[in-house]
Structures are given as structure tokens and as C-alpha cells.
Amino acid sequence: MPHITLEYSANLEEGVDIQALCEHLRAEAATIEAFPMPGLRVRALKAEHYSIADGDPKHAFIDICVRLRAGRPMEVKRDATQRLFDAAKAFLAPVLAKRSLALSLEMRDIDPDLSPKTGTIRDHLGND
Numbered sequence: 001m002p003h004i005t006l007e008y009s010a011n012l013e014e015g016v017d018i019q020a021l022c023e024h025l026r027a028e029a030a031t032i033e034a035f036p037m038p039g040l041r042v043r044a045l046k047a048e049h050y051s052i053a054d055g056d057p058k059h060a061f062i063d064i065c066v067r068l069r070a071g072r073p074m075e076v077k078r079d080a081t082q083r084l085f086d087a088a089k090a091f092l093a094p095v096l097a098k099r100s101l102a103l104s105l106e107m108r109d110i111d112p113d114l115s116p117k118t119g120t121i122r123d124h125l126g127n128d
Contacts, residue, residue, distance in 0.1 A: 001110070002035055002068035004084070006044040009052065009060045015099070016062075018044045021091055025064070028087035034076045035068070038122045052102065061102040064088060070109035081107045 004025055008018065022042040029035050029042070052059035066084060068077075085105045095101055 001039040002029065002066050002080075002107075003041040004029060004043070005065045005067070006042070006062055007047055007065070008044060008062045009050050010046050010048050011057060012060045012062065012095075012101075013046070016092070016095055018046075021062075021088070024091045025084060025087060028084055029080075032080050032083060034072050034080060038125060053100075056100075059100045059102070062088070062092070062104075064103075064105040066105065066107040067110050068107070069112050069115070071112075077107055077109075081105060 006018070006022065006025075008016075012018070022044055026040055026042045029040050030037050047061075050061070052061060064084070066081070072080075085103075088103060088105065089096070092101065092103060096103070
């Protein structure tokens, strides 16, 4: 963990390199000690249908959801939230400076009793 999901309005496709933003957030998350690297997942989902504020199609949004297994202290989560949000803001600074864009981030705990996991990524790290 964590799983980082970006939901974004389709009108950003031409002006924002979404794949690069995903990589930027993954790289920042990898520097956070409380986030084990093998568990990092960053994905982006394009919203084809949306309506924002007054309905003007110039408006855009990126909503970032960070889900992680419960148990980390609040100060660790607060720091991680701020670091990821700051990383997103820095990456998007040129876009924020020239167009209407709402950027948000929310961190949520996942109850480990209600979220079974399995996988083999750790078995394949560095085995190229």
C-alpha cells in the first residue's frame, strides 16, 4: 500500500501528461518511509462525463484518492498527504497558472479485516 487513484476530467488529456503525473506521484510516494515500495499502485481514471461549477467546459478537475492499510499514526498520514498534494501541485503548477482546474486529494484507511490481499510482485522485484 498505498493505492493512489487519480480521477480526472477528460478535457485535461491534451494539456496534462497524465502518465507522467502518475509516475511523479509514484516517485514521491516511494520516498515516504511508511509506504512500502512493493505495495505502491498509481492509476488514473478519465471521467468522460462531468459538469463542473457553472457548467463551462473550460473547467477541469483532478481528484486524488490515497487508500492505505489502517494502522499508521495520524501525523504520518498527515505528512504523507501533504507531501503527495505538494508533489501534485508542483507538477501541475503550469496548468494551474493558466486554466481553471480543481485539484483535491483525500487519504483513506482500508480496514485490513475487510480487504484480503495476495500477489507475487515482491517475488519479481529486481528479477529482470
